[in-house]
Amino acid sequence: MSAKILIIEDEPFLRKVISDECREKGYFVEEAIEGKEGLEKLKKEKFDLVLLDLLLPGIDGFEVLAQIKKDPELSKTPVLILSNLGQKEEIEKGLKLGAVDYLIKAHVTPSEILEKIEKILAR
């Protein structure tokens, strides 16, 4: 069975490009625009990985991540941060909160993101 990925990203084109890329690789993809929507979807069904943006309308990605890690049902789901915030403080905060990795959008291509996702899922 193919892995299920939840993409939480508010920028429509970025969301489309990365979802397309994931679907082309055979993953099942669900999308969320806001943090709250993302958390609701996570509670409804099980995902194998969450791709998380940080600056989101409403509750931000850090808060979403903190809630995922607090919830015993969800805490084992790997979260990969994909954001354009890239200051050391933010990266450290994301990793400390329990993200498996932190990618800066402007520094990676969609194929590189997919490589990372494959590696995480293979663990």
Added chain:
Amino acid sequence: MEDKNLIRFKIALEKLPQGIIILDERKRIIFFNQKAQEILNLREDFLFKEIEEIKEIEELKPISEIFEKEIFKIFGKEIKIKEDLILRLSTFELKEDQEEIGTLIFFSDITREVSLERLKKEFIALAAHQLRTPISAAQWGISKILEEKIGPLNSKQKSYLEEILQTLQRLVKIIDDLLHTTKIEEGKILEKTQKFSLEAIVDYVLSLLGSEIAKKKINLEVNKPFNPLPPIQMDVEKIKLVVQNLLDNAIKYTRESGRIVISLEERSGKEILFSIKDNGIGIPEKEKERIFTKFFRAENAQKVEPSGSGLGLYVAKNIIEAHGGKIWFESKEGKGTAFYFTLPIII
């Protein structure tokens, strides 16, 4: 005559653009000037009051707390008096023959500077993020087209898209440089240092820029000593950035089929010397003095590469100096440039 001089001193203190308060040995206010009165709303009846009484006055609370503790140890400290009043304050002990006879306190109102500085930082961080997002969208879309996931491309379409993608990457680099510059100006250069090998950093940067070197058919020579060099205490990401900036420049400002030589050597067990020499366009004599200045770009460099930020060398110099090293160069216009930096070996 002496009286007249005393009056001169008094007027000078009175008119100083900084706030001045003088305390006696019992920490009673014996003098304040116009500026101090203006900034802190001091009144004549505060004079000669005991510290206990001063503490009761609401607007003097933050200041009287300073009177009480660590009063002699303050130099250029930022003190928030209230929401819209921030002072930079220093104190100075007044002594006569070893005997303490009072304290001089001087300060200025830096509220405006502090808020401007904060605005500037917030603006840059936000601008960096807001700029990166549309650039990422373009980058991602173009990379997908380039990988021919959407459909086949002819070679001309491919080369155009590659150029566009590179332009976007340069734009990202400029934004990154700008962020590094803000960090430097906040005094936050070295964030996490660890022992690391400079050779490994050179290898990493070469792997990063290898395709650029190959594309320009540059003849690259790397000289490392036979025995591995001792590790250096460094902020790894920052030193990577320095080596990357220097190699980036060498590649950019060297003609096709040019030559770049990178060398690493230990100097008398005290430091490691890194050098990178090219036979590129060189730095014009009259512009040499300004080469490490923020935003400065040499005229001939602008012709070769119109879109640089002029921040790479400024950032490099600040990083190397924060590590206790030195950075310099030798250059002849039209012949080439050699950049050098040293990093101290700390055992």
